[in-house]
Amino acid sequence: MLCDCHSHKISENKICLCSLNFKEWKKNQLLKNNFTKCSYGIHPCYLDKNEIDNLYSLLKSNPEKIDAIGEIGLDYFNNTLIETKKLQKFFFEMQLDFAIEFNKPIIIHCRKAVNDILYFSSKLKKISSVIFHEYWGTVVEANYLLKRGVNAFFSFGSSILKGRKKSIECVKHFSLDFLFAETDSPFQNTKLIDVYNEISKLKNMSLEIVEKNIENNFNNVFSVHL
Numbered sequence: 001m002l003c004d005c006h007s008h009k010i011s012e013n014k015i016c017l018c019s020l021n022f023k024e025w026k027k028n029q030l031l032k033n034n035f036t037k038c039s040y041g042i043h044p045c046y047l048d049k050n051e052i053d054n055l056y057s058l059l060k061s062n063p064e065k066i067d068a069i070g071e072i073g074l075d076y077f078n079n080t081l082i083e084t085k086k087l088q089k090f091f092f093e094m095q096l097d098f099a100i101e102f103n104k105p106i107i108i109h110c111r112k113a114v115n116d117i118l119y120f121s122s123k124l125k126k127i128s129s130v131i132f133h134e135y136w137g138t139v140v141e142a143n144y145l146l147k148r149g150v151n152a153f154f155s156f157g158s159s160i161l162k163g164r165k166k167s168i169e170c171v172k173h174f175s176l177d178f179l180f181a182e183t184d185s186p187f188q189n190t191k192l193i194d195v196y197n198e199i200s201k202l203k204n205m206s207l208e209i210v211e212k213n214i215e216n217n218f219n220n221v222f223s224v225h226l
């Protein structure tokens with residue numbers, strides 16, 4: 001079965017459905033099916049103190065209803081975002097602590113901030129799985145995390161379809177054991193099967209092998225017991 005490791009919209013695939021706030025999380029609880037895993041986290045572009053409280057109380061009261069914390073991270077894409085650097089780090093670190101306390105995997109959103117993410121590697125190391133959604137860094141930076149003992153995974157979607165060089169290098173370089181595919185729907189207009197086909201082409205492996213490996217990763221990260 002195809003697995004979409006990061007989407008904001010339900011589909012027929014096995015997916016990790018991401019909620020950016022409590023309202024969305026509640027709505028997604030009604031939409032989810034047996035193949036849906038739910039993530040909820042405070043995105044670096046939408047920092048809201050109330051949402052931190054919502055997330056923490058939910059983790060306390062219904063930990064089984066949050067399969068992952070995310071997307072969380074750092075985004076220095078433009079000057080307005082750079083101005084909130086300090087606050088972004090504060091929210092990010094707090095949610096890393098939640099992931100450690102409640103033993104949840106995390107989904108990371110990171111643009112132009114890989115170096116600052118690496119700074120948190122001693123905390124990342126304590127987290128069961130760390131998935132970089134649409135990973136923007138280099139092979140060297142990814143290796144740095146893995147060598148520090150971070151159980152990191154790198155997910156790709158529209159970037160490889162658009163031919164982004166750094167992303168393509170990562171897909172070629174890393175074994176399927178570290179890779180995920182995603183749509184980030186509806187923010188990106190990406191078909192999951194196209195991403196799978198591209199990974200299979202870049203790695204020169206059959207679609208079946210890619211599908212099987214990524215599903216294994218998905219099951220391991222989200223502890224889906226078959």
Ligand SMILES: [Zn+2]
Nearest residue numbers: 006018071184
């Ligand atoms: Zn997203």
